[in-house]
Each structure stands twice: as structure tokens, then as C-alpha cells.
Amino acid sequence: MGDEEERQPPGVYTLVTEAGEQKTSIGFTGKATANYANGDIYEGLFENGIRHGQGTYTYLKGDVFSGTFDNNQKTGLGRIVYKKGGYYHGHFKGGKREGEGTFQYANGDIFSGCWKDGKKHGSGTYVFNKTKYEYKGEWKDGQISTGTWTLTDGTQYQGTFQSQKPCGDATWKTRQGTIVEGSYVQQVVPLDSAPPAKPGEPPAVVTRCFWTTAALVAAES
Known part of the structure; x- marks a missing residue:
């Protein structure tokens, strides 16, 4: 989703400046349009x-x-609007999302919080568009690790997560x-609705959570 762009080798693009058109940006300082x-x-x-300062980059x-x-x-505060829907508005470092930012996905889901190396990492809140369920807590390498899961009726799970699902000691309120109070155990089981696996391929599986009170x-009444 347009998180990084490759550096263009010299001499393979057209640079249009106020003074006219040239075949490379080598040594050029000022405002121009590069057609890669x-x-x-x-x-x-x-x-x-090199690209340095304010600009707009449009991907093919x-x-x-x-x-x-x-x-x-890309660095500092910026915004990416995706052709397939959604946007990211927030901070970048080294060409990737890093720091605080908000990502609205094409399906309407929204994550607002911290990023590191292009992934959700640190404090953040994820709201599902269809169900309005909310994950809120600490994230690591793109996945929630500990926090709360709030349902639309106000029921709330508080505990740890693994692979985006409840896991370990937790509390429902x-x-x-x-x-x-209780705990979840995750088990990887075959997916009954999946077609038979092709020769040499592993069968389709799904992670299910089992609760013990x-x-x-x-x-109090």
C-alpha cells in the first residue's frame, strides 16, 4: 500500500523544471516534477x-x-490516500509509518495509535466498522498483545491476546x-468447511479459543 518507494537510478526518468525538461535530477535543487x-x-x-522537502508522490x-x-x-507528518479505499494520516520515518498515526482501511475499520517500522506497535485503538467492536491496548509487530476487547453491548474482555484472539488469564465484565474470571487456551484445529488439501500441501486449519471459568x-442488585 505505497509504504515505500524505491530510489530511482539516475538517468532513467524525465525531470520537468521551470527552466525546461532534463533527463536526470543529479545536482538539481528546486521544485520540479519527476516522471519515473x-x-x-x-x-x-x-x-x-534527491527528493527533500514538501512533495506529492503518486504511485502508478x-x-x-x-x-x-x-x-x-517519506518523513515527518504526511498522508497517503489509497486508490482501493482508505487512508493513513500520521508520522513517517525512513519511508515507513512510525510514531502516531491513524489508518482507515478500505473496509472502514480504523486504527489510531502508535506505529513502528510500518506496523502497529505501542498504544492504540482498533475499531471494527461492521461490528463496532473495539480493541484497545498495547500492540507489538502489528498485533494486539494485551488490552481490552469491548463489544457493542458494553461487555468487555480484559487480558492478553495471541494472533489477534484472546489467550491466557483474563476477565470478562x-x-x-x-x-x-478465567482463562483461554488456543488450539489449532482442521477447518471442516475447507476443501481437501492438494497433494503435498498442509490442510487448512483455524485457531479456536476455549474458555475455562x-x-x-x-x-450487586
Whole structure:
């Protein structure tokens, strides 16, 4: 999704400046439009031949980044609008999402929080568009690791996660105040609805969660 762009080798693109057209940006400083050989287009500032400063980078597939460049890479605050739907508005470092930012996916889901090396990492909140369920907590390498899972009726899970699903010791609390303590165990089992695997390929599997109740505290009437 347009997270990184390759550096274009000298001499394979056209640079259009106020003074006219040239075949390379080597040594050029100022504002120009670069039409790269792969179909990408950059409009913005250059410094000594590299993208540096404010600019807009349009990828051949239609994604558009607007923001700041440093040494040819996206940096600081910027925004990517994706052709297939959705956007990212937030901070970049070394060409990747890093720091605080909000990502709205094509399906309407929204994540707002911290990023590292292009992945969700640190504190953040993910809201599912269809169900309005909410994950809120700490994320690591793109997945939630610990926090809360809140359902639309106010029921809330608090505990740890593995592979985006509850795992380990946890607590469920209803909107009325009833608290259920227990733990989840994950098991990888065959997917019954999947067609038979082809020779030499592993069968389709799914991770299922199994809950064991340890204690229940009823809400006060």
C-alpha cells in the first residue's frame, strides 16, 4: 500500500523544471516534477538531486502520498490516500509509518495509535466498522498483545491476546457489573468447511479459543 518507494537510478526518468525538461535530477535543487520509468510521478522539492522537502508522490497503481521527504524517503507528518479505499494520516520515518498515526482501511475499520517500522506497535485503538467492536491496548509487530476487547453491548474482555484472539488469564465484565474470571487456551484445529488439501500441501486449519471459568462475581442488585 505505497509504504515505500524505491530510489530511482539516475538517468532513467524525465525531470520537468521551470527552466525546461532534463533527463536526470543529479545536482538539481528546486521544485520540479519527476516522471519515473516505473510510472510513478513525484511533484515537489529536490535538493542536490534527491527528493527533500514538501512533495506529492503518486504511485502508478493510484496511491498518493503528500508530505515531507528527506533523502528520498517519506518523513515527518504526511498522508497517503489509497486508490482501493482508505487512508493513513500520521508520522513517517525512513519511508515507513512510525510514531502516531491513524489508518482507515478500505473496509472502514480504523486504527489510531502508535506505529513502528510500518506496523502497529505501542498504544492504540482498533475499531471494527461492521461490528463496532473495539480493541484497545498495547500492540507489538502489528498485533494486539494485551488490552481490552469491548463489544457493542458494553461487555468487555480484559487480558492478553495471541494472533489477534484472546489467550491466557483474563476477565470478562458485563455492562451490569458481573465479573467472570478465567482463562483461554488456543488450539489449532482442521477447518471442516475447507476443501481437501492438494497433494503435498498442509490442510487448512483455524485457531479456536476455549474458555475455562475460574470465578464469578455477580453484580450487586
